[in-house]
Amino acid sequence: MRHDDAYHWSPELLDLLVDTVPRLSKSKDGVLTFLRSAGISEAMLTPYREQLKIDRSAVNKFKMVRAVLGQLNEQGDQALGVRRELLRRVVEFQEFSVLWPEDQPVARGLIAGVRDIVNTKDAFTRMNQEREAERKxxxxxxxxxxxxxxxxxxxxxxxxxxxxxxxxxxDPHVRGIALERLLNEIFASSGVLIRDSFTLRNEAGQATEQLDGVIAVNGVEYIVEVKWWAKPVDIDPMCRQLVRVFNRAEVRGLFISASGYTAPAVDECVRALTSRVIVLGELRELALLLEREGDIAEWVQEKARLATLERRPLALLGVDF
Incomplete structure (x- = not known):
């Protein structure tokens, strides 16, 4: 059986108990009663009771206790509860007045020694338990x-x-709708707050404005416009997007194109930066971002920073940063 200090008495503790327990009762029968009260089986104690009936003088209290506790210690985990109960009864013993006068000071000192070992062992056990809990x-x-x-x-x-x-x-229309939905998933994967595409209508129910979506990055809202055209986005659709942004206070614009932008469209965004933050992105940036497992919120913030400080609305991931 594997010996483990967390479950078995050490030789030092066993020797202290052998010296202590026999002194906790004046009689040999009293010692057996103390051992039985701790939960030691009657079967283990019966041989010593029989010896006492035959010849009391032949039974030595210390040898008897050493034999019983040694046997108990060899039972391993099976006797864990009994060993703990016996230790508890020893360290909590207070009835020194019932002992032989010469045994009283000795018993006090021995019990103090047992307490010191138990307290040290408990502290070590707790430390190990805490370390194991931290490890887990x-x-x-x-x-x-x-x-x-x-x-x-x-x-x-x-x-x-x-x-x-x-x-x-x-189909460009189907592809555009699919791209909008995919962008929503990409934004959501980075924890970006999203409002899906929606249409504004007048009192007559007629559509007056279509927004691809709105996102919130670091507490700042961006109106998002997505285009997958065969040609670069020119100044006219860009101006329409800028109007949507300028019609709303404290809102920024994010334009994403699969085909890039014309120089006039970019120049118009540069002029708009004097009043509002406008960010231009390309679909290839999103592809690179996914490949790098990057954070799209950080991507938007960095592009907004470059647009604000360096007046570059079209700073590209993998080229400019």
Missing amino acids: ERLATQRAEQEEKSRKKRRFQDLQTQLASLFKLD
């Missing part, structure tokens, strides 16, 4: 982080697959 918590955190990392990787791979599949769509 650390491992659980590492597993959770690894699972989250794997989940995030699978998510980016899925988004990459979806984006690649859009290039197979021939």
